[in-house]
Amino acid sequence: MAVEETKANILDAAESFFAEAGFHGTSLRQITERAGVNVASVNYHFGSKENLMDAVLRRRLEPLNAIRFARLEAVKAEAAEAGETPSVRAVMIALIDPTLRAVVQPEFGGFSIIMGRIFTDHRGAIMERVRPLIEPLLACYLEVLYEALPHLSREEVALRLRMSLGALQHAIHAVRGHLTDSCPRELVTALPEEAVVDSLIDFVTRGMEGS
């Protein structure tokens, strides 16, 4: 088996198990068995279980963040060309649209579940390793939102962004739950992906802009 294929198989298996049972709830033996590789290969290719989790996250987050940065730059450029400040709605679309669309792709497996869990994990070594992947992105979006909402305090804008991220996270779970398996009935949406994207963007735009 080619090296990259072996690594990809390990990453796929790890992603699904970490989503299902969490980092501590998953053993390397489960991962290597599902990946069809040897027990020792995780430590050979990744160094440790923790490094493996890091690789699982980076594989998805780095390309996704590149897109989200680019989308924000495009919004800023377009507004600058018109001599205006970007609209709140345009900024939120730049953040939400690529995120939700990426995350519902089947190959993203349990990534959204892992991220959702990490996002509510304030402690632990893993959060420390994801933080540098998230903070710069949020900082860029916040800068633009401060300009777009000059009548609000920075604290208020940051809190509203945080609440919007919560809405995004749960919307993702609502759609993904629909795609995957057993969920509390009330928490799964029967709406198609398109409808959820639209509803979410309207929801957070109203939330960000109000009063």
Place this chain on the structure above:
Amino acid sequence: MAVEETKANILDAAESFFAEAGFHGTSLRQITERAGVNVASVNYHFGSKENLMDAVLRRRLEPLNAIRFARLEAVKAEAAEAGETPSVRAVMIALIDPTLRAVVQPEFGGFSIIMGRIFTDHRGAIMERVRPLIEPLLACYLEVLYEALPHLSREEVALRLRMSLGALQHAIHAVRGHLTDSCPRELVTALPEEAVVDSLIDFVTRGMEGS
């Protein structure tokens, strides 16, 4: 040591460890050591580690849910007396106000972190055990919201409630992060509890009511 005191000490220690490292990331030895009790006492008093988690959750959720049910009933009664349907805002206050106020109390320890993690866990034995504590409450709130928003489809209302719960969850983390320890800077709010409650209620009311 009195029995109830022993059990309470175990529950306190378990709550903080489960919040810090998760269910699988916590050992009974860590819990019993912090609680100042014997290793065997968990199995004596609770039967198993999983039952202990169940008890940790019930201790907080059952009284909190009783309050949230009562608050909803009060809103319904008040509206019925005036011959109207309850306002969306009143319903969201009934849900959010007691939740956020309970959860920021110091004795609630890591409960909000545990709940946040479970809420994004669609699988696993623990979710199965929490579900009956959550679903009936959501169902009651949804019934009232359907009436208050008759121009929207039921799917749309349910999705919006879910997104509001996401906003609530992240608002809780924003305040609690402020009260506790290291968090990503952007994700912690410097605003006082009162301001967060107000901002959150405005945010979700706008989100639920729009278009």
Place this chain on the structure above:
DNA sequence: GTCTATAGATTGATAGAC
């Protein structure tokens, strides 16, 4: 009810043959 001691299984990581 609380304790010590331990069974029995599983873990992450590594050493060394091929």
Place this chain on the structure above:
DNA sequence: GTCTATCAATCTATAGAC
């Protein structure tokens, strides 16, 4: 690069003295 074998540590749960 992949394998087997294994180490040393850790885990949950329980048995039995007090």
